[in-house]
């Protein structure tokens with residue numbers, strides 16, 4: 062990205078004012094600053110107050126301060142770390158300046174009688190107040206030193222670029238901004254007034270050079286109206302870019318799927334359970350969307366075990382009833398295979414043809430599946446992302462379902478949509494996620510989607526009891542497992558991936574399996590991990606499902622979607638190193654049947670306070686939303702959306718957690734701009750998201 066931008070504008074021509082040499086440009090490039098605009102949006106991370114001189118007697122240890130005084134005495138020391146100690150005096154008191162190394166020219170200056178202005182943090186030392194290596198300037202009688210007129214900004218910087226240099230650059234940039242007819246105000250005047258926000262130029266001027274009376278704490282908390290205004294504009298740009306994607310998508314041709322209900326009624330009659338109210342409601346919302354002639358783009362959120370699969374089934378049947386195909390994609394082979402088994406069992410009796418495709422379906426079987434998809438013989442297609450490869454061509458795909466969407470980012474969403482371009486219309490799209498996404502995050506990350514929530518679990522679910530144990534108590538755990546297996550229950554033992562390569566983790570799983578087999582010779586133990594051949598994975602899962610295996614040792618491949626209701630005990634090793642949302646997903650593999658379930662989180666002693674607190678959250682609640690909120694506050698959006706996707710949410714100034722209270726306002730204004738001020742949409746998106754190409758695409 063950097064290289065590309067450089068080519069477009071050229072390093073020097075991007076800076077329309079003097080004073081940026083090649084060297085500085087190089088440093089700036091490292092900070093991703095390629096133009097004056099970038100420089101203006103490179104905001105200080107903190108501030109210092111150098112606008113007033115304080116009396117020594119009034120100094121408070123821990124604060125930073127500017128003082129002026131005369132060197133009264135110096136002592137050069139040979140032993141210890143301190144090389145030079147100066148006693149500085151003003152009319153109110155004495156402070157020591159402590160230096161660990163002194164350059165020759167400095168030792169010439171630092172002599173009794175010299176008047177200095179110093180800036181540093183004040184500390185309490187062995188001899189009273191002191192400053193360690195303060196910044197200092199000599200005060201000459203004939204040349205008074207001016208004081209700063211505004212708070213001093215401290216910028217994020219990089220090696221070779223001093224604060225002084227970057228301050229000078231921003232001073233030039235601000236002058237340029239005021240003089241040139243550029244950096245246009247994009248918020249319409251009435252909106253600025255309505256929100257009582259300053260103009261963009263005033264806001265930037267303020268943030269770079271805050272007036273001396275502004276409280277630094279307010280600046281640090283991002284509470285000033287100038288900062289809020291910048292945050293607001295950035296959030297607005299993000300919101301609008303996603304809304305635009307949504308409207309563009311909605312203006313495409315879709316295919317209207319009428320509600321015949323013949324197959325779905327048959328299906329309903331075969332189901333062994335009654336749908337929950339929440340499931341019924343979401344099914345209706347989807348059915349309603351599918352009837353429309355523009356493509357649906359809907360997100361279904363529902364905690365683990367809330368029963369999303371059956372909701373997807375109803376949507377798929379509506380497509381089949383209208384003579385079209387429906388495809389569902391899962392993020393792992395394991396889950397895709399499970400879906401295949403379930404849908405095969407559900408739909409084959411209705412005379413609906415279900416096929417499976419993944420990277421591991423090879424040779425003749427593969428050509429047969431591809432042919433069935435192409436001829437339209439296959440009505441329901443299940444698989445992994447292999448479904449979206451070039452060689453797959455559908456005859457009449459009307460609905461695409463993506464399960465466990467939290468693994469896919471904005472870019473992939475664009476890709477799925479593009480797949481529909483093969484046909485003369487766009488297929489409807491349903492995206493399902495079990496990761497409960499806190500509202501603020503959902504509103505920002507999924508603004509291009511309509512949302513449905515399954516906020517209810519099927520009745521009769523027993524709560525999961527969670528305990529947290531040190532790894533040293535494995536023996537107890539094994540005893541528990543023995544008891545559970547004797548009672549006919551089944552157990553997962555999870556060896557998670559921790560920073561190491563997949564190969565090492567798979568080895569660890571194999572070792573764990575061998576160990577457990579020795580300790581529990583009377584039971585059958587199976588294993589699944591990412592490196593196994595899919596046939597072996599599949600047969601292990603089938604055997605576990607059928608109850609032929611008592612204990613399944615697994616890596617986190619079972620994290621998403623796997624559904625074996627009889628499994629009611631889960632052991633997770635190294636639990637302290639996993640994200641809470643991930644633990645919640647894993648734990649969601651148990652508690653799906655009618656027996657009470659247990660989850661044991663094993664950790665490596667000793668635990669940090671934070672780790673303790675996090676595991677305690679897992680022990681205390683099974684509410685996915687609470688856990689996600691906690692995770693969001695603790696570890697940021699990356700934990701919940703997957704690190705790859707955080708790029709989609711990287712803000713320059715805004716912070717979704719800190720600034721969540723202005724989001725409702727942002728959304729209101731975004732709608733207003735979409736309706737009444739379309740002309741500012743492109744420049745707004747360009748200003749804030751210029752380099753994120755995927756945003757513009759459908």
Ligand code: ADP
Pocket residue numbers: 334335336337340363364365366367368369370371495519520622624626653
């Ligand atoms: P998830 O939302 O995590 O994908 P699944 O769709 O895998 O959940 O459903 C979890 C389990 O609950 C499955 O065994 C499914 O058959 C069962 N189930 C789904 N809906 C109901 C219901 N209304 N009543 C009882 N069991 C249900």
Ligand code: MG
Pocket residue numbers: 369370464495622
């Ligand atoms: Mg699922």
